Every structure is written in structure tokens, then in C-alpha cells.
Amino acid sequence: MILITGASSGLGAALAKCYLEDNQQVIISGRNKARLDAVTQGQGTHICAIDADLTSDISVSALFDQVGLLQAQSRLHTIIHCAGSGYFGAIENQNPAAISALLQNNIMSAIMLVREAVKRYRDQAVNVVVVMSTAAQVAKAGESTYCAAKWAVRGFIESVRLELKGSPMKIIAVYPGGMDTDFWATSGKTIDTSCFMSADEAANMLKQALVSSQHGYVADITINRA
Numbered sequence: 001m002i003l004i005t006g007a008s009s010g011l012g013a014a015l016a017k018c019y020l021e022d023n024q025q026v027i028i029s030g031r032n033k034a035r036l037d038a039v040t041q042g043q044g045t046h047i048c049a050i051d052a053d054l055t056s057d058i059s060v061s062a063l064f065d066q067v068g069l070l071q072a073q074s075r076l077h078t079i080i081h082c083a084g085s086g087y088f089g090a091i092e093n094q095n096p097a098a099i100s101a102l103l104q105n106n107i108m109s110a111i112m113l114v115r116e117a118v119k120r121y122r123d124q125a126v127n128v129v130v131v132m133s134t135a136a137q138v139a140k141a142g143e144s145t146y147c148a149a150k151w152a153v154r155g156f157i158e159s160v161r162l163e164l165k166g167s168p169m170k171i172i173a174v175y176p177g178g179m180d181t182d183f184w185a186t187s188g189k190t191i192d193t194s195c196f197m198s199a200d201e202a203a204n205m206l207k208q209a210l211v212s213s214q215h216g217y218v219a220d221i222t223i224n225r226a
């Protein structure tokens, strides 16, 4: 069983469809129940949706309680954390409330999700895949607060990785480049994304890259835009 966050649209929704094609049991999550239901519509019985705001520890705990109930059917082996949002512009023009929402949706969501996953599954073979951005690898003018958020997530997961040394739970870091998803409209940035990767393309590449063997696993994945 796979839990995919941020799956009411974009990369997460595309990943859900990829894994359903493999007959995997998929749980998708996001805040917006109607958009989650639109993703599950017509996809059969191997997918279910649980709405949760990942910035709230109570909501994250409730999500994992529901995942736990579904474990009777199939074992949770992978969590893919895609939830996040964008906000851009010259720093002097950025709005404090929007900056706060950006930090919550990216940093707090990742911390709350990984914290709860480690609490519950650190002694089990569960792969926790955290989607960040190439903005966590390089500085970008006009993206200062977004870079700050993604760099924070990178520092967080690389530190938790050290805490998990010797544990069967693994953290996998993913750094995608530009994708043609709802992300841009909700970020408020008007940009031509027609030459960006589609969510389906990025999802297929990510799924193919997520491989492991008895004594090894792919730990860091960068998906560059061509």
C-alpha cells in the first residue's frame, strides 16, 4: 500500500494513477475532498481518499490512524509526500501572510508528516519519499522564500536520515524541475509552462527511479526539465 500526499492534483495525482496501473493499493491525501474525489472517480476499488491538512499534527495523526485501519488489507511500504505550494516575487513585494502560508504548506507539512511516519514506522521497511524541488539545490532570484522553504525541508530530511541510520525505514529525496501543473496558478505567478514536464511524465520518471534491492536503495533523485 502506498500513501501519496498532495494528490488532489499535479504530480501526486499522476503518481496515484501510475501505481494503480500496477494494481497497488493507493491512498491519496490533500485538503480538498472534492478534488480528491475527482481523482478517485472511476479508478476502481484500489484507491481511497483521506482529506487532511498536513500543517496540523492532529490532522496528520488522524490520517495515519486511518491508514493503520487499512493496513489489514495491505502493508504500507511507501509514503510519497508531494504536498506543497509555491509563492514567488521580489522579496520586498512579498506579502507576510502569503509567506507564512508558503512556509506552513512546505516546511510544517513535511515535518509533521515525517515526524508521525517515523513515530509509527521507524522499525518497518517503509520508504518515505519527500518531493522538494531543484529550488532546494540552487538559489533562485525571485524565489527566495520558496528556496528557503525547500532548503529547510532538505536540511530536515537529511538530518532525520542520520537519525534513521540502521533502521529499515528509508528517506528518499526528490528534486524535480518545472512541471506543468496547478502549482503555478495557485502560486500567483503567471508563466508559460507549455514546455515544462507534464505531471504524467514526471510521475513516470519518478516511479522508475524509485528502486531498491536487499542491501541498497536510490536515495536522491533529481528530475531536470529538458
Ligand SMILES: NC(=O)c1ccc[n+]([C@@H]2O[C@H](COP(=O)([O-])OP(=O)(O)OC[C@H]3O[C@@H](n4cnc5c(N)ncnc54)[C@H](OP(=O)(O)O)[C@@H]3O)[C@@H](O)[C@H]2O)c1
Pocket: 005, 006, 007, 008, 009, 010, 011, 012, 029, 030, 031, 032, 033, 035, 052, 053, 054, 055, 082, 083, 084, 085, 086, 104, 105, 109, 131, 132, 133, 134, 176, 177, 178, 179, 180, 181, 182, 183, 184, 186
Ligand atoms: N510544478 C512545478 O513546477 C514544481 C517544480 C518543482 C517542485 N514542485 C513541488 O512538487 C510538489 C507537487 O507540486 P505540483 O506541481 O503537483 O503542485 P499542485 O498540483 O499544486 O499540488 C500540490 C498538492 O499539495 C496539496 N497541499 C498543499 N498544501 C497542503 C497542506 N497544507 N496539506 C495537505 N495538502 C496540501 C494540494 O492539495 P489541496 O489544495 O487539496 O490541499 C495539492 O494536492 C510540491 O511540493 C511542489 O513544491 C513543483
